[in-house]
Amino acid sequence: MKKLFLMGRSEAGKTSLTQALKGEELHYVKTQYTLTEDNTIDSPGEYAESKRFSVGLACFSFEADVVAIVQAADEPFNLFGSSLHAFILRPLIGVITKIDSPYANIEMVKQWMENAGCERIFLINNTTREGVSELLEYLEDDLPPLSMKQAKYKQDLGLNPWDSLPDGVEYPEEI
Ligand SMILES: Nc1nc2c(ncn2[C@@H]2O[C@H](COP(=O)(O)OP(=O)(O)OP(=O)(O)O)[C@@H](O)[C@H]2O)c(=O)[nH]1
Ligand SMILES: [Mg+2]
Numbered sequence: 001m002k003k004l005f006l007m008g009r010s011e012a013g014k015t016s017l018t019q020a021l022k023g024e025e026l027h028y029v030k031t032q033y034t035l036t037e038d039n040t041i042d043s044p045g046e047y048a049e050s051k052r053f054s055v056g057l058a059c060f061s062f063e064a065d066v067v068a069i070v071q072a073a074d075e076p077f078n079l080f081g082s083s084l085h086a087f088i089l090r091p092l093i094g095v096i097t098k099i100d101s102p103y104a105n106i107e108m109v110k111q112w113m114e115n116a117g118c119e120r121i122f123l124i125n126n127t128t129r130e131g132v133s134e135l136l137e138y139l140e141d142d143l144p145p146l147s148m149k150q151a152k153y154k155q156d157l158g159l160n161p162w163d164s165l166p167d168g169v170e171y172p173e174e175i
Helices: 014-021 045-049 051-061 106-116 132-140 148-156
Strands: 004-007 035-037 040-042 066-072 092-097 120-123
Touching (some): 004 051, 014 092, 014 132, 092 106, 120 132
Parallel strands (some): 092 120
Antiparallel strands (some): 035 040
């Protein structure tokens, strides 16, 4: 199972998502500090909302296999800049929560996430668990182990460490 790091504004639904992923009934708990438990790292929304703390999010990302921007479908404005993926050395995905909201504007939030560089976008209702199985399926497999030399080899090919080698390309025998 891939370890998932969740970042997004307060009330976006990050903690609820951790509960939905575990199959628990939703129960409100304000996140006061970053929690590393099970297969998720849940951060307080205030980290994403403050310039000073947001740097910490990049550090937490190193503990994870995948980084998720969590944004509710009814959020009125976007906290994340374009090409955010460029400084996060992990695959970046988007999770749109509260797709059941009467004020949902899914297309707009999708656009924000595409601009940020999310490679996959999941639509989720934490209260009914709609869409949760697709995310679980994505998280199911561990990332294949990678040595430093293999990572450097991929970098030389212009690939991210988590990208597959192109067809017909193999690691040299010595690495
Ligand atoms: N309708 C609806 N409500 C949701 C959904 N996800 C979360 N909520 C509600 O939104 C509120 C905030 O959810 P949290 O999961 O605590 O938000 P958070 O992102 O962890 O917030 P912080 O801990 O402050 O960063 C709670 O009252 C949840 O019940 C959803 O998919 N649909
Ligand atoms: Mg929380």
